[in-house]
Amino acid sequence: MTATTAAATGSSTPGPAARTAARVTDAVKVYGAGDTTVRALDGVTVGFAAGRFTAIMGPSGSGKSTLMHCAAGLDTLTSGTAHIGDTELSALDDRRLTLLRRDRIGFVFQQFNLVPTLTVAENITLPLDLAGARGDAEWIDALVDVVGLRDRLRHRPAELSGGQQQRVAVARAFAGRPDVVFADEPTGNLDSRSGQEVLGLLGRAVRQMDRTVVMVTHDPVAAAHADEVLFLADGRLVDRMESPTADKVLDRMKAFEVRT
Numbered sequence: 001m002t003a004t005t006a007a008a009t010g011s012s013t014p015g016p017a018a019r020t021a022a023r024v025t026d027a028v029k030v031y032g033a034g035d036t037t038v039r040a041l042d043g044v045t046v047g048f049a050a051g052r053f054t055a056i057m058g059p060s061g062s063g064k065s066t067l068m069h070c071a072a073g074l075d076t077l078t079s080g081t082a083h084i085g086d087t088e089l090s091a092l093d094d095r096r097l098t099l100l101r102r103d104r105i106g107f108v109f110q111q112f113n114l115v116p117t118l119t120v121a122e123n124i125t126l127p128l129d130l131a132g133a134r135g136d137a138e139w140i141d142a143l144v145d146v147v148g149l150r151d152r153l154r155h156r157p158a159e160l161s162g163g164q165q166q167r168v169a170v171a172r173a174f175a176g177r178p179d180v181v182f183a184d185e186p187t188g189n190l191d192s193r194s195g196q197e198v199l200g201l202l203g204r205a206v207r208q209m210d211r212t213v214v215m216v217t218h219d220p221v222a223a224a225h226a227d228e229v230l231f232l233a234d235g236r237l238v239d240r241m242e243s244p245t246a247d248k249v250l251d252r253m254k255a256f257e258v259r260t
Ligand SMILES: Nc1ncnc2c1ncn2[C@@H]1O[C@H](COP(=O)(O)OP(=O)(O)O)[C@@H](O)[C@H]1O
Pocket: 031, 032, 038, 039, 040, 058, 059, 060, 061, 062, 063, 064, 065, 066, 067
């Protein structure tokens, strides 16, 4: 296994360039009991570098969503540890975990999860409003331009295309300047053109606005937007690829299928 173990070892990682926004160590997740147990994560150690766009790639059922959910504090590991920055998630009670998710993590899901009764502008600032935080008006203003929703701010989600709705969800995820944004199949419900827009947006947020994104996908074209791709198979981290292209990612996926 060539996994990103170096990034996960923390103390031996020099300098701020190698800062790790999120990491899991020896992560095991077992679902169910008795005959029906599924080992969704089977000893994964990986760090997600700050300021980078990382894609988690693998076939359906390989544990991608489980890894993301456990790394982001939406689910708990059976054993092993998960950190956001220096904070170990299992050390937090429910209330602190909820606050950490709200204040330090952004989420984008396949189904956009917008509030239908709120306007675009209200949806974008919802996490901040729930936190009673004022937010950074200049930052949010810049975000609105980055996602190209300036002329839609007073619309309701139902008046937008799927691609526009997902761009609202992306803006909402970044609104509070979280340490890391996790996206689970963010283009899964979009046509390829809208999907490309959303992926371009995630890439620009990382490269132009110094954000950190971890994206789960099974689509090589989507993964090619990332700086680095991590490959999962059967709950294990089996490979990584820097500067991916869709063709290279596709070839790597095929190689796994031949081997198994
Ligand atoms: N809540 C759950 N209960 C039982 N098994 C689950 C649950 N969630 C996921 N699994 C199983 O864990 C494995 C990994 O699932 P998942 O992380 O969703 O994979 P992926 O996102 O790569 O498709 C699969 O075998 C899946 O069926």
